[in-house]
Structures are given as C-alpha cells and as structure tokens.
Amino acid sequence: MLEGPYAPDNIVQILAVIKKGGSITTILQFLLWAAWPRGAPRDLAFCMAALLLFCLGSLFIQLNGGPPKVLLELRNYLGESTYMDDHGPPVPKVLPFPSQVIYNRVGKCGSRTVVLLLRILAEKHQFNLVSSDIHNKTRLTKHEQVDLMRNISTIPQPFLYTRHVHFLNFTRFRIEQPVYINIIRDPINRFLSNYFFRRFGDWRGEQNHLIRTPRMKDDERYLDINVCILENYPECSNPRIFYIVPYFCGQHPQCREPGVWALERAKQNVLENFLLVGILEELEDVLLLLERLLPHYFSDVLSIYKSPAFWKVGNLTGTVKKHTPTLEALQVLYRRMKYEYDFYNFVRDQFHLIKRKIGLKSSHPSLSHEPTFLRELSLRTPDPLEDEDEEEEEALDDANNWLVQP
Template identity: 85%
Template sequence: MRESTFVDDHGPPTPRELPFPSQVIYNRVGKCGSRTVVLLLRILAEKHQFNLVSSDIHNKTRLTKHEQVSGWVDLITNISNIPQPFLYTRHVHFLNFTRFRIEQPVYINIIRDPINRFLSNYFFRRFGDWRGEQNHLIRTPQMKDDERYLDINVCIMENYPECSNPRLFYIVPYFCGQHPQCREPGMWAVERAKQNVIENFLLVGILEELEDVLLLLERLLPHYFSDVLTIYKSPAFWKMGNLTGTVKKHMPTIEALQVLYQRMKYEYDFYNFIRDQFHLTKKKIGLKSSSQNSAHEPDFLRELALRTHEPLEEEEEEEEEEDDIGQEDANIWLVQP
C-alpha cells in the first residue's frame, strides 16, 4: 500500500507544515481538455489521498459586485476551510484571494489554440458528441434551427455575435480576473492576465502538448499528480472515458479563418505568451519542446485544427449574457481521503 505523504499513520494527525503547495485551484477553461484532467484527478484523489472538490456550476464564471462582496466571500471562505491538501476545480475567472485577507492558493490551468477552442465549442453547442444523437437537443433546447444549422463561414464573414467580439474574447478573462475591463478585448486585459500568470499560476500548459503538461504537473505537484502519465496512457482510462470528440466539426474557409484570426489577435497574443512560458519551463527541467516555431505562425496556416487531439470534454458552460444570471450555489462533490 502506498505510504501517505501528509498523514500521520500512527495516530491522529499532528499539526505540521504540509507539502507545498497544499491548496491548488484549477480554474479550468472551457473546451480545453478539462474533463480529461478532472477524470484523472478523481483517480488521483483516491490514490494519493487528497481532497478533490469539483463545482458543478458550469454557467457562472464571473460575479456581480454584490456577489463579490457577499456570496463570493462565502464561497472563498468555504474553499479556505477545506481540509488540506485540496484541489478545487471550477469554470471560473481568476480571483485574487488576498483581497479578502485569505492566503492565495496556487493556480494551474491548460489552454488551447484559440481558433481550435472556438471551433470545438461552436459545433459542440449545436451537435454535441458521441454520447447521443439527441445530446445537443437536450443541451441547447432553446436554440432554433436557423441558429443550430448556421454555416460557420456565414457566422464569421457576416459578423454574427457568436463569431465576433466580445464573444471571441474568451480565454484571457480566465486569467485576467473579475474586473469588468477583463472582458473587454484589449491589451489592458491581456497584460493583467500575463501578470497574474507570472505571480499566481504554478503552471499553465497547452493542450497541444498534453502529455508534457501532465509530466510537468507530476514533477511540480507530485503529491497530487504522481503516476498521472501512466494512468493517462493506460487502456483502462480510455475505456472508462472513451473519446468525446465533437461531431459534425469542419474547417471554415481560409478567408474566414483569417478574419477570425484578426478578431482573436489578443487571444493569440496571450496564447503565444503561455506557449513561450510553457516551453521555457520544459527547457528548465530538460524536456525538449515539440514545437520549435518561434514566429508563432497561426496554426490554421499549418493545417492544424482538425488534427489536434480532441480530449474528453466536461459539460460545457453556457455563455453568460448578463452579469447576474442564475444564482450562486456552492454545489460541490467532495472526494475525501
């Protein structure tokens, strides 16, 4: 039996410093492989005896000013009271815990080529995945047929809201935070997101190099992720989850992709920064980067998109139209030691 690294096996736990870090938040970005990682974490939590807390709120990434002062403080307090070590995961934009005089947890995350993420979400919202032919009708019953079957090239070239800003400005706010300006496409949000990554994130990986992400997590957070790569590569893991690739996904025209790339220039600025940082971290521990392209040519110009491995996907959060949609409910499931 594997010996615990943080529990006194000879009696009641005695107060002592826990392995760093003992508080981790994975504020997972939608359609960036989060279900793959969450499934792995469920196995790892039982194997390594840490608390895994996963919110079942998928449509509340940001909060109103009132919620940040009241309900969000309650949620933070609840998180801070989870027995350590713990890993908390939710689709939520970055929050600075120090604003509430609470110790700042360590953040981790994974992002993806922005156009790939957008395409995956566009078709997933309409047609779902292998889990059932009618899955998309259950997920988005309010979507009318003229929207569901809207050609993506028309959506992009005729500037439909779903295919233009601010809806395309999606990844950066997860790292920028709760400030209203974080949702406005521009360099202010990008620079703030970069600074938060440097100061608060132990690792932000890229989905295109997922195995290397898992390897780094195993190196940096062994009391959470030890043996994760072995589990990920095992036939049993893929049999358990199967592949949930988005159905009916197809590539827009090169003209539409070029328009999309220009609209997502801030997303790509941030993505390229993350890719550089990730490769630098790999280099520091002796891992060779699979991508040596320093110019960061857009992936769609190198026949990407549909070739990117489609991971298991978590139930996707719906886009928020108003700041005060729904109620904040700290519904969670808890895997305890």
C-alpha cells in the first residue's frame, strides 16, 4: 500500500503529482491505488502482478538496446516533447567560434576607421564591443597584464576587445587565449602619419589637437621633418621608431629593443596567435577576409565600408598637413627601420598567402621588398641616438626630449 506524502485521496491529487513530473512507475502506482477496491486480496494480487510484469518488461527493453520499433513509432507520432522539455531550464546559447577576439590595434594603421566599422557591426550582429579609452599605455607590468586579461575574460561572449596594447600572452597565466587580429601598414608611411597627426591632427580640426598636446611648444610643433630625421632627433630615431614589431612581440622588455630577437618572436606570434594580420594598403581585401573568417562579427562589413554614409564620417580621420620628406631623409629613415620593414614584408607575404588559400585574387602583386628609391642605395646610416625607456606617448609629449641632439 502506498503511504506517505504521495498517498492520494482523489484523482485531483494524482493529476497534481503528474504535473510535478513524476515517473511512470509512480503514476501507475497512483492509478492502481485509485482502482483498488478496499479489502479485496484477489484484486490486490492481480494489480501487483500487472505492476511486476510492467517492471520486468521495462527492464527487458533496456537490456536489449531500447524499445521495439512500434513503441518508437508511437512516440514519434505523439511527439518527442516531455513535461521537462517544456518547463525545464532554458537551452544554453550556442556561441560562435571564436567568441573571444582581441584587436590590439597599432597606432596610425587605420584603426579608427576599423573601430567606426565595429561600432556599426556590433549593433547589427549583437556582439559585445569593448573599446578601451587608454591610448598611451601599451607596455604593462606583470600585475597590470593579469588584471587586464582577467577583465577581458569576464566580458560576456561573444565579444571583441580593442585597445592600443602590445601582445598579451594569456596562456602564460593559464587563462584561455582569445583570437587576435590586427592591421599594419608601410612603416615609413605610418611614421609620417603619426609625426604630422601629433602636430596638426586630422580633418576634425587642428584646434582639437592643440588641446590634446598642450605641452608641445611651437618650435617642436613646426619642426621640419627633414631636420628631425637628418639631425637624428629622438622622435625620428630608434628606439622611438621601432614601433610596429613590439605590438606583436609582446610584453617582454627585450621586445622594445630593435633586434633579431624581437623580430623573430613577433613573427612567431603572428603565426601562432593571430587569425589575420592585414595590411592597410589592401584594406578592402582585409575586410573581405575578416568577413569570411569571422562572419558573426564582420558580415556585410565591406558593403558598410563602401557606403556613402560611412565615407562621409570616415574621411574625417585623414591626417592634415602631411608631406613627404626629401629622398635623402627617406633613405636614412629606411635604414633605421630595417627590422620594421623585415616584419612588414613578412606580414604582407603571409597575408597574400591567406588570400591565395581562400581563393581571393590579389590586386596588389608582391614586388621587390625594397622601395624603388632605395634599390641603388649604398649609404650607411649612423647609429641613432639612444633614448630613455619610457611610455611612447608620454615621451613624445615631453617638451624637452625632442631638443636633444647628437
């Protein structure tokens, strides 16, 4: 006899137990109990025998690999849904892969254009875009690295985090490594863009940039770039112009020193940790590859980029008052940037290789790795002046540093 909290007095209690998701055996017990006439041993024995047969039949089905075909067809006819399917916890959201992306954007390599696109795409595709407001701290202490990586890991997925910061090795601290993407450009063009942007800003207004660099004196602001290069000012010399490679080398102190070690480590990280490193000179192809490799983030990015509405805003990011130095100054600058150009050429070759693998025909064939104006160059550039090891933007804003000459 069934006793305890499940002992029903009427059919309403039986239905209440069914609603709670009781097992088939328990429900049958309730039905048998309701049907038993009180004080009839023969009927009681018959009901117990029926229950025993049901249990043995259930055991036989489980031991022989499942129910017979007729029962499966009956279940399909009645439907697969159960009470717990309809009233259980919600099905967890299936995340796209990868669902953690970091864009450790290199300065003056089209990053503001890409961030503008990402803001539109984040709203369109419903992923979390976190764009850091910190622009002048690319090198971090060990504790700062751990804090930043933990903060990034807590962002609801899928997310794309972007900041001017040198490569962070999450696995070193036993944290899941996100996928990296980035874009670089010709090193001399990047340097020229940064040189004039610091002084005169972009089409959004020169006055805005005067406010941004209030400590820059007029003598520095209007310093001729040829003088800066040829007279070996710190801003136009190593290690200040060793800029792109550290973004891929990482946080190791040796990554800041121009040399083979930093160069090779940067190349290794590109191969092992970056899904794509594009080049700004082929930005449309970069966007097309991102659309194919990360469709849940970049789907329709190329059509947005080509739209007149976007170009109306995007054109405001162009640097003003930019002009090309003399041939002599360019030759000197190129020699100082040999590691930057080695890395740039490596990335360009890898980018073209990915395009060929995907079947994207390149409209920019790879030519000689040395610029035309330097192919006959035989001059040697004197060793540049060493500079203090400090944060780049803070050092550049120091009004006294730029006056130091060899």
